[in-house]
Amino acid sequence: MHPKAKQLLRNYQFQMVVAVLIADGFFFSFTKPSTASSLVLIAGFGLLVITSYLITRLIIALLGLVVPVIAKQKHLEVVVSSIFGVVVALQSLGQLSLRDFIVVVVFAGFIYLYGSYTKWRFLS
Numbered sequence: 704m705h706p707k708a709k710q711l712l713r714n715y716q717f718q719m720v721v722a723v724l725i726a727d728g729f730f731f732s733f734t735k736p737s738t739a740s741s742l743v744l745i746a747g748f749g750l751l752v753i754t755s756y757l758i759t760r761l762i763i764a765l766l767g768l769v770v771p772v773i774a775k776q777k778h779l780e781v782v783v784s785s786i787f788g789v790v791v792a793l794q795s796l797g798q799l800s801l802r803d804f805i806v807v808v809v810f811a812g813f814i815y816l817y818g819s820y821t822k823w824r825f826l827s
Contacts, residue, residue, distance in 0.1 A: 716761045723754050751791060756784035782815045 730750055734743055760780045767776075789807050793799040 716757070716764055720754075720757050720761050723750075723757055726750065727754055748788075748792065748795075752784060752788040755787040756780060759783045759787075778815065778818045782811050782818070786811045 727750060730747060734747060736744065736747075739747075763776060763780055786807060790799060790804060793803055793807075
């Protein structure tokens with residue numbers, strides 16, 4: 704096995720992503736959305752957002768190896784995961800259109816810029 708592959712397999716963030724993806728697989732394979740209670744649907748949505756956060760975190764960490772500026776951008780992880788959560792929630796309600804998606808992305812861009820301006824004191 705290649706040394707870089709071994710190093711990636713030992714990476715904590717990678718192990719967390721794999722563990723959450725396995726949990727997603729079990730949860731979503733044994734759950735029927737048409738017969739599940741609303742609490743189960745809310746738990747599934749939470750698990751999906753957590754998964755998107757961890758995957759975004761891993762991708763940004765990998766990009767941080769190439770572009771050092773992105774290495775410690777926790778608020779970017781939160782904003783990208785929030786966009787994903789809002790888009791999935793709107794889509795599941797049947798209210799997602801291209802206009803809504805554009806508004807969510809632009810609004811998230813403003814939040815990201817404002818957070819960069821104020822240094823995101825609450826996330827530090």
